[in-house]
Structure formats: C-alpha cells, structure tokens
Amino acid sequence: xxxxxxxxxxxxxxxxxxxxIVAIGNFSPALLPSPWAVGxxxxxxxxxxxxxxxxxxxxxxxxxxxxxxxxFGAILGLVLGWYPxxxxxxxxxxxxxxxxxxxxxxxxVVLLIGIGDTPAIVIIFLAAFFPVVLTTAxxxxxxxxxxxxxxxxxxxxxxxxxxxxxxxxxxPQVANSLHLALGSAWVFLVPAEMIGAQSGLxxxxxxxxxxxxxxxxxxxxxxxxIIGLLLDLSIARGxxxxxxxxx
Amino acid sequence: MYIEIEHAxxxxxxxxxxxxxxxxxxxxxxxxGEFICLLGQSGxxxxxxxxxxxGFEKLSSGTVKIEGKSVNKASEKNVMIFQxxxxxxxxxxxxxxxxxxxxGSYTRTERRKIAEDYLKMVNLSDFADRYPxxxxxxxxxxxxxxxxxxxxxxxxxxxxxxxxxxxITRGKMQHDLRKIVDREDCTVIFVTHDIDEAIFLxxxxxxxxxxxxxxxxxxxxxxxxxxxxxxxxxxxLREQILREFFPKSDRRIEYFI
Numbered sequence: 001x002x003x004x005x006x007x008x009x010x011x012x013x014x015x016x017x018x019x020x021i022v023a024i025g026n027f028s029p030a031l032l033p034s035p036w037a038v039g040x041x042x043x044x045x046x047x048x049x050x051x052x053x054x055x056x057x058x059x060x061x062x063x064x065x066x067x068x069x070x071x072f073g074a075i076l077g078l079v080l081g082w083y084p085x086x087x088x089x090x091x092x093x094x095x096x097x098x099x100x101x102x103x104x105x106x107x108x109v110v111l112l113i114g115i116g117d118t119p120a121i122v123i124i125f126l127a128a129f130f131p132v133v134l135t136t137a138x139x140x141x142x143x144x145x146x147x148x149x150x151x152x153x154x155x156x157x158x159x160x161x162x163x164x165x166x167x168x169x170x171x172p173q174v175a176n177s178l179h180l181a182l183g184s185a186w187v188f189l190v191p192a193e194m195i196g197a198q199s200g201l202x203x204x205x206x207x208x209x210x211x212x213x214x215x216x217x218x219x220x221x222x223x224x225x226i227i228g229l230l231l232d233l234s235i236a237r238g239x240x241x242x243x244x245x246x247x
Numbered sequence: 248m249y250i251e252i253e254h255a256x257x258x259x260x261x262x263x264x265x266x267x268x269x270x271x272x273x274x275x276x277x278x279x280g281e282f283i284c285l286l287g288q289s290g291x292x293x294x295x296x297x298x299x300x301x302g303f304e305k306l307s308s309g310t311v312k313i314e315g316k317s318v319n320k321a322s323e324k325n326v327m328i329f330q331x332x333x334x335x336x337x338x339x340x341x342x343x344x345x346x347x348x349x350x351g352s353y354t355r356t357e358r359r360k361i362a363e364d365y366l367k368m369v370n371l372s373d374f375a376d377r378y379p380x381x382x383x384x385x386x387x388x389x390x391x392x393x394x395x396x397x398x399x400x401x402x403x404x405x406x407x408x409x410x411x412x413x414x415i416t417r418g419k420m421q422h423d424l425r426k427i428v429d430r431e432d433c434t435v436i437f438v439t440h441d442i443d444e445a446i447f448l449x450x451x452x453x454x455x456x457x458x459x460x461x462x463x464x465x466x467x468x469x470x471x472x473x474x475x476x477x478x479x480x481x482x483x484l485r486e487q488i489l490r491e492f493f494p495k496s497d498r499r500i501e502y503f504i
Contacts (some may be wrong), residue, residue: 014472144335149303152321154398155350168337246336 011175028193033215041215042222044204051205051223054180058189058200065124066185073132073181074174078167080133093132103191109143110196119196120189127188128181132170135177139170172246175239186228201227249434250277250402255309257295257460269295271459273309282428284433284449286442287305292460293438294406295305300436301327301404313402318320323347325402326395330410332387334379340366342373347398365393368427385416392424396431400415403428405437409444419449425472442488446481454491464491 015035022034029037045051079088109119119134147169151161167174193202201224208217257270270292275358277283298304300311302321313325314468326347327333334343353361354425373391379387388408395403409417412488425448428435439445447450452466466488470480 146329146331147335149321149327149329150333150335150346152303153326154347154394155322155323155351156346165335168335171337245380 015069030212032215033218037215038178038218038222038239041213042219045216045219051219052202055223055227056202058116058193058202061115061120061193061197061200062124062185062189064117065121066128066182068121068126069125069181070132070178070184072134073129074167077133077136078140078162078170081170082162082166084141086140087137091137094130098134100129102188103195106192106195115196115198117197120183120192120200120202123188123192123196125183128185131184132174132179134137135180136170136174139173140166143169172243175242179232179235181227182231186224186231190224248276249279249281249314250275251312252276252296252300252312253310254314255296255299256307257292257293257299257310259302259305266331270299270306271461273460273462275453275465276463277436280432280434282425282448282450283437283453284445284456285436285444286440286452286456287439287441287460288457290457290460290494291455293455294456295460296455297327297404297406297436297438299393300402308341311396313419323350323398325404326398326400326459327406328388328391328395328408330385330407331380332391334387334394336379339376339378340371340382343379343390344394344397351398357488358408361397362393365397366390368396369393369423383416384412385420388420389423392427396427396433399431400433402434402436405435407438407440410439417444422447422473429472441487443476446470446482446484446488447476452488454488 006051022032025032030162039042042051049146080090105126106119106123109122113119141165147165148161150156151165156164189200190202190205193200194206197203204220205217208214208220252273252275255270255273256268259267259269260269273292274297283297287293295304299306300313300318302318302325303318306441317322321327332413338346341359344365345358348358348361349470363372363375366375369392371386371389374382374386376455379390382390391408412420421444437445437448446468449468452468454463454466455461456463466484468484470478470484474481
C-alpha cells in the first residue's frame with residue numbers, strides 16, 4: 001500500500017514539474033506539449049489503432065531478438081565455460097566486440113539485409129547476447145567444484161552433466177544476466193527501429209518528429225517507458241522466485 | 248586388505264613457489280566393513296587423504312588401491328558426503344535421492360520406490376516433495392545420506408559431515424548414522440576433528456598430525472555398540488587420544504587430594 005502511494009506521488013511530482021515548465025517556459029505548444037495534450041494524443045493513437053499496431057510490431061521484434069540471444073548466449077556460454085581452451089580463444093573476440101554499440105552495426109545490416117524486421121531483431125540480439133554469453137561462461141568457470149564431485153560420484157557423465165548439473169547450478173547467475181540483458185535490449189529497440197524500420201515504437205518517434213507532432217512523440221516515449229517497466233517487473237519477479245529456491 | 252594405502256605422499260606448491268606437504272609417507276590398510284575415523288586438527292591432511300582415496304585428488308607419489316585396483320578417478324561405487332551437504336537446490340528431496348539411480352537401469356517407479364525407502368530410513372518420508380532450502384541443516388544432511396546410500400555404495404566417505412550442525416543435532420545424527428551403516432554394511436571413512444565423535448562412531452581411529460601431514464597413531468575402539476560417552480572405556484580412550492595431542496608435560500592443571 002505504501003509502495004503504491006510512493007509511486008503515485010513520484011509520478012505526480014514528475015507531471016507537476018512538466019506542467020510547470022510548460023506554464024513558465026512559454027514554449028510553443030507544438031514544441032513542448034503539456035501533459036494533457038500528450039494524454040489526448042495517446043488516447044487518439046490508441047483509439048485509431050496505430051499505437052496497438054506499433055506496440056505489437058515492436059514486441060514481436062523484441063521477443064525474437066531477445067529469445068534468440070538468450071538461447072544462443074546461454075548455450076554458447078555453457079560450452080565456452082566448460083571448455084577452458086575454447087574460452088581462451090573466444091573470450092578476446094567477445095571482449096573486443098562487446099563495447100561496440102549494437103547500433104553501430106546498423107548501416108551494415110541495412111545494406112546487407114534491407115530494412116524491415118530483421119535489422120531491429122539483429123540489434124536487439126546483439127544488445128542481449130553479450131551479457132548472457134559472458135555471464136554464463138564465467139559462472140560455469142567458477143562453478144563450485146562440489147557439483148563436479150557429485151556428478152562424478154553419481155555417474156552423471158558428459159555431455160549430460162551440462163544440462164543436468166552445470167546449467168541448473170549456474171542458473172541464478174544466468175537469470176541475473178537475463179534481467180540485465182532484457183533492460184539493454186529494450187533500450188536498443190528504439191534506435192534500431194528509428195533507423196532500420198518503417199514501423200514500431202522507435203519508428204513512431206521518427207515519424208512524429210518528421211510531422212512535427214511532439215505530442216505523439218512523447219506519447220511513444222511514455223508507452224516505451226511503461227512497457228520497459230512492465231518487462232522489468234515481470235522478469236524481476238521471475239528472478240526472485242528462482243533465487244528463493246537456490247538459496 | 249580391502250583398501251591399501253602405501254607411502255602416500257601429496258604436496259601442493261603455493262603461488263610463491265614454496266611447497267606444502269599435505270601428506271608425508273602415509274600407509275594404512277582398511278578392512279571391508281570397517282568404520283574408520285581420520286582424526287586431527289586442520290592442516291593434518293585428513294581431508295586430502297579422504298579425497299585421494301575417493302579419487303578426487305591424485306597422489307604426488309605412493310599408491311592407493313581398493314580391492315587391488317589403483318584408484319585414479321572418482322567412482323560410483325564410492326560416494327562422498329560433504330560438510331555443506333552438496334544437495335542440488337533445484338531438485339526436490341525425492342529427486343535429489345534419485346540422482347544416483349538415474350544412470351542405472353531402474354525404471355521410474357523403481358527409482359521412486361528406492362528413494363522412498365531411503366527417505367524412510369532417515370525419517371524424512373514427509374519431506375519428499377520439499378526443496379533443500381526449506382530444510383534444516385540436519386535434515387539436509389539426512390537427505391545427503393539417503394542419496395548416498397540409495398546407490399548401495401561399497402565405501403562411504405564423509406568429510407566432517409556433522410561439522411556445521413549444532414551439538415544436539417550432531418549427537419542424534421551420530422547415533423542414527425552408526426545404526427544405518429551397520430544395517431547397510433558398507434565401509435565408512437569419516438573425517439572429523441571431534442574426539443568424542445570419533446570414539447562414538449569408529450572401529451578404528453587414525454590420529455593424524457600436521458606439518459607434514461602424517462599418521463601419528465592408530466587406536467582400535469574396542470567398545471560395544473551402542474556406546475555411551477560416560478562409560479569408563481570411553482573416557483579412558485578419550486584420555487589416551489587427548490594425550491596424543493597434548494603430551495602430559497604440557498598440562499598446567501594438577502590434581503591434589
């Protein structure tokens with residue numbers, strides 16, 4: 001109950017500051033719309049179906065990019081962590097590629113594949129992949145040796161040991177990286193769609209700018225924020241359930 | 248002899264290049280069905296010796312043989328029980344006990360039946376569907392014991408298994424362990440630094456001393472089971488073992504009548 005009160009109050013303050021700037025700043029309403037105007041734009045975008053359509057497109061791309069990154073990253077991380085030699089050869093490349101912002105690949109991807117769903121999916125994949133693969137590999141490398149002793153004692157052999165013992169044993173760390181990856185993947189969805197797509201929430205921002213509809217632009221931002229928050233809340237809840245078991 | 252350890256030597260090199268001798272020329276033979284306690288302070292090599300016999304570590308020189316065969320890797324016939332239980336937190340109690348049965352030729356129903364039998368043996372039948380995190384330390388160690396016994400091991404290795412438990416729980420666990428292993432008829436090698444625990448459980452106590460780790464003396468425990476901590480033979484043996492660790496000249500206390 002206290003938490004709901006805190007959330008309401010903090011958003012209330014945010015809206016008040018916004019309204020205050022609008023009132024005092026004397027900007028043109030076309031450049032800085034009031035919260036009320038954005039509310040109206042939001043209603044309009046939901047009513048005519050544009051918003052829903054774009055949300056679904058964005059969520060589809062996000063789900064594709066993120067789930068491919070998670071599956072691929074977790075499996076590769078497991079294998080790399082398990083075979084130290086392979087990790088020795090691969091880690092320098094991963095470390096080298098990681099700090100390159102995913103959007104830097106964008107022109108390349110668009111040139112090779114063209115615009116549409118794929119470039120956005122690729123960018124989201126890149127944003128989510130590195131944290132998952134590196135965290136998983138490192139967790140496997142630092143696995144408590146007791147698990148390997150148990151595997152040896154109870155006849156759990158390779159490769160079975162990987163999914164029967166090793167993966168569940170590192171799952172708490174993997175879950176944590178999934179959480180981090182989800183956040184950064186959602187962040188990179190917007191620039192990805194701003195450049196490489198003709199639909200989606202990121203594209204809405206570009207489109208609104210081109211039409212000088214800052215009320216619609218802010219509407220898209222509001223929705224992006226809310227969805228990001230909901231995604232984070234749901235994965236945080238899942239993570240908490242997992243951690244309880246592994247304690 | 249069932250287990251033969253001859254001139255076992257194990258050293259580790261520190262990162263700074265100096266050598267740490269964990270075991271120095273240790274020889275020991277163990278009979279089938281014997282309950283052996285390796286007793287000593289930390290650093291005396293008792294855990295190293297246990298890990299070597301279990302096949303988790305290799306000797307620098309010397310040999311370890313079980314039934315005439317050299318030990319060079321961990322085996323499914325010889326199972327280790329750890330101080331921090333080593334349960335798989337993502338598996339229910341029942342599924343933990345079933346772990347060692349999954350690589351065998353058992354059907355699902357057979358596995359379940361065996362797991363239930365052993366959980367009953369350790370008085371945890373009602374906890375089969377719980378997860379390890381919701382169990383007390385003593386209960387978790389009971390699960391670990393049930394899991395180990397379910398594979399019908401020849402040898403049970405125990406590395407200070409009750410070290411993390413409170414004194415009362417520990418006493419109960421010792422009592423139950425001795426009863427269970429007598430019934431199951433397996434050889435036990437048990438590492439401890441608790442003299443009473445060793446006397447209470449063991450058929451023979453191997454006293455080890457550090458720097459370098461070696462066997463100081465072996466005490467046979469000729470006291471009938473069940474043992475009581477206050478009977479004269481028990482007290483006498485405790486006195487003798489204490490003397491190994493604290494020679495009489497070191498004692499400050501004197502008694503006057």
